[in-house]
Amino acid sequence: MSELKVNNLRRTYGKVLALDGMSFDVADGEFFCLLGPSSSGKTTTLRAISGLEELEHGSVHFAGRDVTESAVQGRGISMIFQTFALYPHLSVEANLAHPLRRSGESASDIKKRVGEVAELLRVTHTLKRKPTTLSGGEQQRVAIGRAIVGRPKLLLLDEPLTNLDAKLRDEMRTEFKRLHRELGMTMLYATPDQIEALTMGDRVGVIREGKVVAIGTPRDLYGAPTNTYVAGMIGSPPINFVTATAPSDGEIALPFLDQPVEAPGVSSGQPLVVGLRPHDIALANGEEGGIPAKIHLTEPLGDVTIIDIRTRDTDMKMVLREEVAARFRVGDEIAVKFDPRNLHFFDPSTGARAAHAAT
Amino acid sequence: MADTASTKGGFGAWLLDPKRRGALLVTPAILILFVMNIFPLLWSFGLSFFNYKASSQRVPRFKGLDNYGDVLTDEKVWERFQTTAIIVSSSVLLQLIVGFLLALLFAKAFPMRRIVLMLVLTPMMLSFVSVGVFFKLFYEPTFGVVSYVLNMFTSEPFVMLGSPQGAIIGIVIADAWMWSPFVMLLVLAGLVSVPKYLYEAAEIDRASKWRTFRTITFPYIKSLLLLAVLFRTIETFKLFDIVYIITEGGPGSSTETIAVYLYRTAFQFFKTSQSSALAYFVLFIVIVLTNLYLYSVNRRAEEVN
Numbered sequence: 001m002s003e004l005k006v007n008n009l010r011r012t013y014g015k016v017l018a019l020d021g022m023s024f025d026v027a028d029g030e031f032f033c034l035l036g037p038s039s040s041g042k043t044t045t046l047r048a049i050s051g052l053e054e055l056e057h058g059s060v061h062f063a064g065r066d067v068t069e070s071a072v073q074g075r076g077i078s079m080i081f082q083t084f085a086l087y088p089h090l091s092v093e094a095n096l097a098h099p100l101r102r103s104g105e106s107a108s109d110i111k112k113r114v115g116e117v118a119e120l121l122r123v124t125h126t127l128k129r130k131p132t133t134l135s136g137g138e139q140q141r142v143a144i145g146r147a148i149v150g151r152p153k154l155l156l157l158d159e160p161l162t163n164l165d166a167k168l169r170d171e172m173r174t175e176f177k178r179l180h181r182e183l184g185m186t187m188l189y190a191t192p193d194q195i196e197a198l199t200m201g202d203r204v205g206v207i208r209e210g211k212v213v214a215i216g217t218p219r220d221l222y223g224a225p226t227n228t229y230v231a232g233m234i235g236s237p238p239i240n241f242v243t244a245t246a247p248s249d250g251e252i253a254l255p256f257l258d259q260p261v262e263a264p265g266v267s268s269g270q271p272l273v274v275g276l277r278p279h280d281i282a283l284a285n286g287e288e289g290g291i292p293a294k295i296h297l298t299e300p301l302g303d304v305t306i307i308d309i310r311t312r313d314t315d316m317k318m319v320l321r322e323e324v325a326a327r328f329r330v331g332d333e334i335a336v337k338f339d340p341r342n343l344h345f346f347d348p349s350t351g352a353r354a355a356h357a358a359t
Numbered sequence: 360m361a362d363t364a365s366t367k368g369g370f371g372a373w374l375l376d377p378k379r380r381g382a383l384l385v386t387p388a389i390l391i392l393f394v395m396n397i398f399p400l401l402w403s404f405g406l407s408f409f410n411y412k413a414s415s416q417r418v419p420r421f422k423g424l425d426n427y428g429d430v431l432t433d434e435k436v437w438e439r440f441q442t443t444a445i446i447v448s449s450s451v452l453l454q455l456i457v458g459f460l461l462a463l464l465f466a467k468a469f470p471m472r473r474i475v476l477m478l479v480l481t482p483m484m485l486s487f488v489s490v491g492v493f494f495k496l497f498y499e500p501t502f503g504v505v506s507y508v509l510n511m512f513t514s515e516p517f518v519m520l521g522s523p524q525g526a527i528i529g530i531v532i533a534d535a536w537m538w539s540p541f542v543m544l545l546v547l548a549g550l551v552s553v554p555k556y557l558y559e560a561a562e563i564d565r566a567s568k569w570r571t572f573r574t575i576t577f578p579y580i581k582s583l584l585l586l587a588v589l590f591r592t593i594e595t596f597k598l599f600d601i602v603y604i605i606t607e608g609g610p611g612s613s614t615e616t617i618a619v620y621l622y623r624t625a626f627q628f629f630k631t632s633q634s635s636a637l638a639y640f641v642l643f644i645v646i647v648l649t650n651l652y653l654y655s656v657n658r659r660a661e662e663v664n
Contacts, residue, residue: 052559073565085560089578098574099564146564 002153009058020210033201042190078152086131275344281318290335407635426636458542491604523613549580
């Protein structure tokens with residue numbers, strides 16, 4: 001069993017608090033993503049788990065053992081660095097063989113194992129070359145190969161796709177999922193990119209300023225974000241927020257609507273932040289009436305177009321399929337609608353989820 | 360047809376014309392270089408084919424390649440080359456070891472590092488003459504510091520420069536003391552250029568300290584070490600000042616390097632033509648070494664790119 005328990009990690013750099021009570025568990029064989037903006041403590045967390053970083057407080061348990069004080073070498077944990085960190089003076093083959101040198105395996109066994117890994121990652125043709133002569137994607141694959149060649153029980157990945165271009169990133173996302181399935185290894189993946197986290201993670205831990213603010217499956221985090229931070233972090237284009245108040249119990253008045261909408265569990269006079277996802281806003285056809293809105297910006301993405309609309313001083317984003325969006329120009333008046341059950345309510349002072357219309 | 364610019368301003372204006380400014384600025388340097396370096400170089404080359412003696416009034420006679428023949432068959436020349444080789448190899452080796460260890464020390468952060476580093480670099484900034492005088496005084500048998508310290512253990516005064524071996528060791532120590540900081544600087548430059556994440560990757564790979572040094576650190580300092588060896592070899596090969604001050608080539612001729620021998624031939628025995636021939640012989644060796652040096656500098660530059 002190779003489950004990981006990270007408990008209450010704390011680390012400061014001078015006056016900057018990098019980790020402030022970071023805690024989470026990763027189950028055996030799970031693909032767990034840490035999602036957070038830059039300098040939120042992702043890298044420090046991974047380095048602390050690998051043992052490269054010393055902690056002021058907290059513990060790391062791995063495979064049922066307290067490894068907080070263990071040396072890096074004794075943890076059975078491997079890591080892929082954002083910079084790939086391939087040894088520039090060694091051939092790809094020697095890079096891949098490097099982690100096996102201490103295990104006492106025979107030269108022929110090492111060669112065989114390197115061959116297997118090179119095959120798995122499709123870098124066999126580069127074995128004799130130096131890393132600097134490889135393309136970014138090939139370097140990335142070699143870095144993965146070096147990390148998995150020693151059969152670690154846990155693989156840490158520190159923003160491994162940040163240094164690649166967009167097309168390669170898509171390819172490598174699929175590659176990581178395939179590897180995870182084929183090797184059955186526990187993986188902990190840090191990324192600032194919500195798409196990476198949502199597409200690859202079995203579960204995602206959203207972190208902010210050195211601690212976890214929400215943990216859940218991608219579906220849970222998207223469907224029922226636990227606070228405004230998570231709601232804003234997940235989903236593209238980002239969720240629309242408007243402030244509103246409840247005129248009476250169970251009802252809420254939105255600034256762009258004449259009629260209050262149903263909001264069970266909301267008490268009279270309560271101020272709220274209301275979240276509405278761009279994908280949950282649709283065009284209204286003539287008979288339905290709908291909310292009048294004016295288009296003031298369009299961002300075509302190919303298959304869909306993000307449309308910035310203004311309705312009574314409130315700016316919002318919505319998404320339309322390209323063939324629908326093509327009918328409109330900037331400045332056109334349209335009518336939109338949404339299902340009140342898709343509204344998310346948050347407390348304006350704490351940012352925590354207040355109530356949900358659907359529950 | 361009169362050129363208005365030149366007729367108006369005369370020679371001064373013509374000279375200060377912006378077109379000629381570059382040439383005007385380099386002329387003094389070229390002149391000095393020619394008078395002080397190039398002319399003597401060619402003149403001495405000419406002299407090496409005559410039997411000129413600077414101390415005699417006789418009209419020099421053309422001797423062809425005889426001087427070169429004399430130098431090549433002179434047993435003393437080969438002995439002096441041997442002495443030089445011993446001093447060069449042991450001094451450069453000592454500089455490498457000490458410089459390398461110092462670099463490892465200074466690659467780490469410790470309190471007062473900058474101040475200590477400055478102190479360690481001082482010997483290299485001193486003039487050869489002062490280093491020579493320092494060590495001559497250190498080695499002095501009656502009041503020198505080396506003799507004083509050793510006197511605490513033995514009752515007899517210690518004469519460092521009394522034996523041929525002792526004299527060579529004394530010179531090697533003085534030269535290595537002066538130039539180890541130079542090797543250290545080069546190696547240190549290599550050490551700090553190693554990206555830190557490579558060491559972290561090696562830790563993750565469970566690599567031993569020795570393997571980490573071999574696969575990561577050494578490739579980064581390899582070419583710089585070669586540069587240090589070549590540069591120091593060229594310099595030490597011409598070693599004169601320190602030897603001349605500390606031992607004057609003695610005892611006997613046991614520390615007489617080729618440079619000291621050359622000086623003696625030219626200015627004590629006044630065999631001017633023969634010494635010119637010997638000087639050209641030395642120059643040839645230095646040029647070969649320098650080309651090796653330049654070759655490795657270029658290779659290093661290619662590696663860095």
